[in-house]
Amino acid sequence: MASTSPESALDTNGALPAAGHPGPVPPPVAPPSAIPPAAPPPSPVMPGVVALGSIWTAVLLISVFSPDFVSGSQQEHIPLIAIGTWIWGAVSSGYILTTFTKSRSWPDAASLWRNVSRVVAVVWAAATLVSIFVPRVETGSDPTRIPLAAIIAPIAATVVTKIFCQFFTEMARPQPPAGVG
Numbered sequence: 263m264a265s266t267s268p269e270s271a272l273d274t275n276g277a278l279p280a281a282g283h284p285g286p287v288p289p290p291v292a293p294p295s296a297i298p299p300a301a302p303p304p305s306p307v308m309p310g311v312v313a314l315g316s317i318w319t320a321v322l323l324i325s326v327f328s329p330d331f332v333s334g335s336q337q338e339h340i341p342l343i344a345i346g347t348w349i350w351g352a353v354s355s356g357y358i359l360t361t362f363t364k365s366r367s368w369p370d371a372a373s374l375w376r377n378v379s380r381v382v383a384v385v386w387a388a389a390t391l392v393s394i395f396v397p398r399v400e401t402g403s404d405p406t407r408i409p410l411a412a413i414i415a416p417i418a419a420t421v422v423t424k425i426f427c428q429f430f431t432e433m434a435r436p437q438p439p440a441g442v443g
Contacts, residue, residue, distance in 0.1 A: 310362050313378055314358055343412045354423040357420075364431055374434040
C-alpha cells in the first residue's frame with residue numbers, strides 16, 4: 263500500500279513536483295537585468311602610481327638621511343647625495359613613464375604593472391637602506407669621509423629599474439599571430 267504522508271510526495275531531490283509534471287521543478291532563472299555586469303579590467307594606473315611613489319619616497323629619504331660628504335681641514339659637510347639623487351629619481355621615473363605609455367593598450371598591462379611596481383618598490387627600498395646605513399669610506403689624515411654606497415645605490419637602482427622595465431615590456435608585448443611577420 264502506498265503511503266499518503268506529505269514526505270512521500272517529494273521527489274528524490276526533496277522538491278515537490280509541479281502540477282501535471284512528474285519531475286523536479288527547475289530553479290528560477292534570473293532576468294538579464296538582474297545579472298551584475300562583468301567587472302572592468304583592472305587599470306594599470308594604480309601600480310604605476312605606486313612605482314613612481316616608491317621612487318620619489320626613496321629619493322626623499324635618501325636625500326634627507328644619507329650621510330654628507332665631509333672633506334678638507336675644516337671638515338666641511340657637502341650634501342652631495344641630496345644634490346644628485348633627484349636626478350636618478352627623475353631618470354627612473356622617465357623609464358617608468360615610457361614603459362607605461364608603451365604598454366597601456368596591451369591586454370596584459372595590469373599584470374605587467376603589478377610586477378613592475380613590486381620590483382621598483384623593492385629595488386628603491388634596498389637603495390634607500392644601503393644609502394642610509396652603509397658606513398662611509400674614510401681617507402687621509404684630515405679624514406675625508408666619502409659616502410660611496412650612498413652615491414652608487416641610486417645609480418644602481420636606476421640601472422635595475424631600466425633593466426626590469428625593458429624585461430617586463432618584452433615579456434608582456436603582444437605576440438603577432440603564428441606565420442605573420
